[in-house]
Amino acid sequence: NKNKELAAIKAKQSERIRYFLIIIAFLLLFIIAFMYNRYKAQQKIKLSLAQANSQLQELNSSKNKFFAIIAHDLRNPIGAFTNLTGALADNFNQLSKAQFLNYLTNLKKSSEQVNRLLENLLQWALSQTNNLTLDLSTLDVNEVVQKNIELVKEHTSQKNITIEFTKQKDVYALADRSTIDIVFRNILTNAIKFSPKTSKISITTVVNNPNIEVNIADQGIGMTAEEIEMLFDITQDTSNIGTSPEKGSGLGLLLCNEYIKKNKGTIRVSSKKNKGTTFIITLPKAKQTAA
Numbered sequence: 001n002k003n004k005e006l007a008a009i010k011a012k013q014s015e016r017i018r019y020f021l022i023i024i025a026f027l028l029l030f031i032i033a034f035m036y037n038r039y040k041a042q043q044k045i046k047l048s049l050a051q052a053n054s055q056l057q058e059l060n061s062s063k064n065k066f067f068a069i070i071a072h073d074l075r076n077p078i079g080a081f082t083n084l085t086g087a088l089a090d091n092f093n094q095l096s097k098a099q100f101l102n103y104l105t106n107l108k109k110s111s112e113q114v115n116r117l118l119e120n121l122l123q124w125a126l127s128q129t130n131n132l133t134l135d136l137s138t139l140d141v142n143e144v145v146q147k148n149i150e151l152v153k154e155h156t157s158q159k160n161i162t163i164e165f166t167k168q169k170d171v172y173a174l175a176d177r178s179t180i181d182i183v184f185r186n187i188l189t190n191a192i193k194f195s196p197k198t199s200k201i202s203i204t205t206v207v208n209n210p211n212i213e214v215n216i217a218d219q220g221i222g223m224t225a226e227e228i229e230m231l232f233d234i235t236q237d238t239s240n241i242g243t244s245p246e247k248g249s250g251l252g253l254l255l256c257n258e259y260i261k262k263n264k265g266t267i268r269v270s271s272k273k274n275k276g277t278t279f280i281i282t283l284p285k286a287k288q289t290a291a
Contacts, residue, residue, distance in 0.1 A: 074114065074117055074118075077109075077110040077111075077113040077114045077117075078110075078114060080106070080110045081107060081110040081111065081114070084103055084106055084107050084110065085107070087103065088100075088103050088107075116189070116252075117251075119182075120186070120251045120252050120255055121251070123182060123255055127255070127258050127259070127262070132179075132262070134176035134179065134262060134263065135176050135177070135178075136174055136175060136176055136263075137174070137175075137176075137177070138172050138173075138174060138286040139172060139173045139174070139175045139177055139180065139283075139286070140171070140172055141171045141172065141173050141205050141212050141214060141283070142167045142171050142205055144177065144180055144181060144184060145165065145167070145184055145203060145205060145214065146165065147181075148181065148184040148185045148188055149163050149165060149188070149203070151185060152185070152188050152189060152192060155189070155192045156192055156201075159192065159195065159196075159197045159198075159199075160197050160198045161192060161195055161197070161198070161199055161200065161201060162199075162200050162201070163200075163201045163202075163203065164200055164201070164202045164203070165203045165204075166202070166203070166204045166205075167204070167205045168204075168205055168206045168207055170207070171205045171206070171207055171212055172212070172285065172286040173212040173265075173283035173284060173285060173286055174283070174284045174285070174286040174287070175263045175265070175283050175284070176259075176262075176263055179259040179262065179263060180259070180263065180283070182255065182256070182259060183255075183256045183259050183260060183267075183281065184214075184216075186252035186253065186255065186256050187216050187253075187256060187279050187281075188201070188216065189252070190252065190253065191216055191218040191220065191277070191279075192218075194218065194220035194221050194277070195218045195219060195220040196219070196220065199218070199219040199220070200218075200219055201216065201217065201218045201219075202215075202216075202217045202218075203215065203216050203217075207285065208282070209285060210284065210285050211265070211282040211283060211284060211285055212282065212283045212284075212285050213280065213281070213282050214280075214281045214282075214283075215278055215279070215280050215281075216278065216279045216281075217276060217277070217278040217279075218276050218277055218278075219276045220276055220277060221273075221274060222271045222272050222273045222274050222275045222276055222277055223269075223271040223272075223273065223277060224273055227271075228269050228271055231253050231257075231269060232253065232254060232257040232267075260281060260283075263283060263284075264283075264284050265281060265282050265283040265284065266280075266281070266282045267279065267280070267281050267282075268280040
């Protein structure tokens with residue numbers, strides 16, 4: 001009987017120990033789960049803070065970019081415009097026809113520069129406030145490129161630059177006409193700006209399924225790999241890229257990159273110092289040709 005009682009006591013003790021160990025295991029699992037969830041929550045908070053900081057940095061960079069453009073790029077042509085109009089008003093009776101024409105030509109250049117900058121500023125602001133709506137439709141890419149070549153003819157003639165356009169037939173993209181117009185116009189204007197006189201700009205359009213590809217190559221000053229990396233980064237100051245006396249704010253290329261992304265396309269740059277630059281733009285190919 002005593003042996004049975006001892007066995008029963010030992011069995012109860014073993015059972016109690018087993019229950020105790022099970023409770024301890026559950027407590028440990030609970031603590032581990034709690035600590036893991038807390039760790040995940042902290043990581044999520046850190047990620048959210050990092051994203052918020054990144055967005056804040058980008059917004060701050062955008063603000064600095066705007067201030068830099070207003071302070072430098074807008075001030076110079078507006079200052080020139082003011083000086084030229086003042087000189088015209090003060091010396092109107094003493095100016096010869098040739099001098100008068102020279103003043104008017106410079107005024108025209110200043111007003112065009114201001115107009116381009118203001119247009120880019122307005123478009124950039126529109127894209128950043130998410131108020132930009134795209135009207136995606138079947139777009140004849142050859143027609144859009146040709147139209148923009150015509151628009152920059154005056155600038156090419158001033159530097160005696162020729163544009164060679166090689167186009168494949170039936171090059172249709174699914175894209176928004178107004179934003180793609182701005183993209184081609186900005187890239188063509190940049191190509192002319194950084195090209196030497198009597199040089200050539202080559203443009204080709206090809207169907208590269210499932211995309212349409214447009215290549216715009218100039219024979220300009222070119223860029224290093226480090227400078228290419230800076231082009232589409234708003235935090236970088238691109239005004240000192242290259243040795244051309246015609247400097248820019250870089251806002252036009254930022255706008256191009258933004259619009260190409262919104263049209264579900266890509267934009268790449270291939271360049272070597274003093275060997276020219278090629279912009280490669282791809283857009284989704286349209287399933288049907290334009291009517």
